[in-house]
Amino acid sequence: MPRITQPLRDEHKELLPRVETLRAAADCIGAAPVTELRDAVDAAYTFLDGHLIPHAKAEEAALYPMVARMMGAREATATMIREHVEIGRMVTELGVLRGRLGGETLTPVTANYLRYVLYGLHALVKMHFFNEEEVFLPLLDARLGEAEARELFARMERVAHEAMAGAR
């Protein structure tokens, strides 16, 4: 029988290959021309700001309150919300670094900082996804009714679309 949270798992599955591009972009630093690195960073930033952050907003608006309710404690999702904040902060840093990739070469300071942000985001986002999938979603699979799930997914989609429109 398919799990009730399958749409959320499918969404993560769709996002994960794009999360892997962060690591690939970091691998480019010092190994590929700056123009190539610039394209990779642009694509990574567009994905994070335009897709991943709206996904996180949708979770905070609909998924996390539902999980908190099921766990019987508002604090149950606090660590995951804190991770969203850190992801958002690092995406902002990536946006700033993007503005420093206009020349033919990178300074060692920029190269190191960019490496830190890209590898850091890659590890953080992946870990965050696994935590959601392995801790939160099984809880919902066990307790969420079909109508409740439909309502939850519709609300998440609405919030994500609003956030995506705002990101443009």
Ligand SMILES: [Fe+2]
């Ligand atoms: Fe999340």
Ligand SMILES: [Fe+2]
């Ligand atoms: Fe997620």
